[in-house]
Amino acid sequence: MVKINVCAQVEEFLKTQQYKLTTPRREIIRVLNDAPKPLSIQEIYQQLNERPADLASVYRTVNLLCELGVLLKLEFHEKRYRYELSEAFSPHHHHAICRKCGAIENIFDECILQTVEERIKRQAGFHVESHILEFYGVCEECASHSAAQ
Amino acid sequence: MVKINVCAQVEEFLKTQQYKLTTPRREIIRVLNDAPKPLSIQEIYQQLNERPADLASVYRTVNLLCELGVLLKLEFHEKRYRYELSEAFSPHHHHAICRKCGAIENIFDECILQTVEERIKRQAGFHVESHILEFYGVCEECASHSAAQ
């Protein structure tokens, strides 16, 4: 699953939307693109090289990217949000969250929810546009140690 | 889908766990049982008759009930949590959240995720214990008005 040039894609998209391409924005996009799993604001902030952005700017940029549909805002019951590239820039997937160590794994599974979404539309009149599906449990490692944190 | 005596069930359960049955706890359980959809802490607090509980007590009671597995803690991207009776006291279901009016509908659908959970275990070694599945879109009413808030 190679990510080709996603930074450039996002930057191009920002330009077409009349947003300025600043160093903080570039860096934040880079960090998000490099991440193997959803990041919190704090984590994004910490992974910025040479502090090119204030914490408040990270918040502002991330919120902007969410509104533009570049990022997805996720929640794993940690009292802070996590963010990852949306399906526009990254393949659709779900998450498996370990209740022992908190690890988040990406689950790429042929998504079987299409038929469910159609049934919901027929039965409840609700037009599904997107869904969030997360699995909670115990990861392989914690299961083997059986006494992780 | 009739809820028979769920309050009494929960109260009985608390007793077996050595927790005291106080007026605040009884009232909070009643409010949660009466609710047709997940409630926020503020909503629970407001629906208490004659203020038998402080806000802090609502937080404490709700957190306790979550830890005991009586309640599920849910998140709908509103920056506050919502709570509902867990599957131990209420049938398993999913939610459909309208992005226009914020309405939350319960979706009772034969859950097709069992097979997915088994596949995840085989392929990723992750032992799924529970899942959260939420659908985002536009509800029937907002779709017909087509210009809701």
Added chain:
DNA sequence: CTTCATGCAAACCGTTTGCAAAGGC
């Protein structure tokens, strides 16, 4: 040169906590 984005600090708001008083059992 104009406009938008940033940095800094203060404000915000949902949630948690310490402690003395009250209420179950």
Added chain:
DNA sequence: GCCTTTGCAAACGGTTTGCATGAAG
């Protein structure tokens, strides 16, 4: 009467915001 739970108020932590400065186009 003992011990848990409550109410109150203060603290906490993630997030947002106002405003003057600075950088992009």
